[in-house]
Amino acid sequence: MSLSRRNFLQAFTAAAATSVFQAPVPTLKPPRLKAGDTVALVGPAAPAFTHETVQIGIESLQALGFKTVVAKHVFDRYGYLAGTDADRAADLNAMFADPGVNAIMAMHGGWGCARLLPLLDYNLIRRNPKILVGYSDITALLLGIHAQTGLVTMHGPVGSATFNPFTVNYFRQTLLDGQAVLMENPRDKGDLLTQTKDRVMTLHPGKARGRLLGGNLTVLSHLMGSKYLPDWTGSILFLEDINEDVYRMDRMITQLKLAGVLDQISGFVFGKCTDCEPGKGYGSLTLEDVFRDHIVPLKKPAYSGAMIGHITHKFTVPVGIEAEIDADAGTLRMLEPAVR
Structure with a gap:
């Protein structure tokens, strides 16, 4: 291999490596939660398997002083997904667009969030920054939305989580009190x-x-x-x-x-x-x-x-x-x- 060709390949490889990740965008913080705010429960990955599980999530959020709304397709079933990619993405976009919704919480993890990333309206999300919280498969949304918009997202409990004092304390300090925890x-x-x-x-x-x-x-x-x-x-x-x-x-x-x-x-x-x-x-x-x-x-x-x-x-x-x-x-x- 000639020196010039080797140098070209080395430069190409280095350029490819540096372009894999999204360039930094300005950090965008969502408004904090307060008593009386509305938290939307969405199903971006696995479906809600029982109405009781969703009801427990609703009651837990109500006990924290929030109103709740359940996205349209949470109970849909498309194999292991809560409906089609288009429907699940539409739920997320709708909740970011709804001025009556203050935060969005995933009901479950599972698999399927990465399939939604090309379908989200990032300009809409950037114009309407809100708390998005979840973990496990929701990681795809947390990282993807942050990379595309700069929105600070939250790796935390889902709607089906156990809202014990330890979990609630960190949730409250971070998202309601706005503390540097x-x-x-x-x-x-x-x-x-x-x-x-x-x-x-x-x-x-x-x-x-x-x-x-x-x-x-x-x-x-x-x-x-x-x-x-x-x-x-x-x-x-x-x-x-x-x-x-x-x-x-x-x-x-x-x-x-x-x-x-x-x-x-x-x-x-x-x-x-x-x-x-x-x-x-x-x-x-x-x-x-x-x-x-x-x-x-x-x-x-x-x-x-x-x-x-x-x-x-x-x-x-x-x-x-x-x-x-x-x-x-x-x-x-x-x-x-x-x-x-």
Whole structure:
């Protein structure tokens, strides 16, 4: 291969790598929630399997002082989806357009949000910024909408979540009170000599600052190469997942590494990987091994075990605001409110 051809290919590869992620856009914060506001329940992924589940979500939001409205297609069924892509996207667009709706909460995760990304009206969303909250498959909407509009989105409870005091406290502080919240795990030992539940593990010590970006690892990794991921430069990457074999977690984190994401971040937080224990086969790695192989060598502040994921007690983590990670203490501290 000639030198000129090699230089061209190297330049082309570098240009392609830098164009994978969406260029930064100005941050757009949604208005904070207040008592009496209306929260819309939508089904952008899996359908609502029972009316009772939706009713429990409605009553939980009403107990928090909100009115509720249920999107038109929440109970639709198209295989494993809550209706067609066009109908689910229409529900989301309608709720952003409706001046009587103040926040939008996904009823469930599942699969299907990524299919909606080309169908959303991003100019409409930009003109009508609202709180959008959910987790798991909703990661596709949280990251895609943030990348396209700059809107700060919320990795937090869905309508079918358990609204316990821990979850409600972080939800309220972040979205109603507009606080710059310190996110730290419970430290209750119970009647034991040391804490055994909800522990954090420092992977690499130190503090760092950056934009909070992340969500479900599986969903995020499957958006790679699209225009629906933000610029990771200087960010604090947070991840979670559920029911994944360790080799799959290894594969997806390796994908982020090969795509250059891990090189760009300033800090790393892993929440919970529910039901992700090593398999029974010969020679399985543990998730700790995967972190030791891929995260520790970065020599950037990193810890695992945060209250983020498919768990009953969870943080509300804003996507797109400045925060500080303290890997020694196992905390995330917002440096600014997520709402205005």
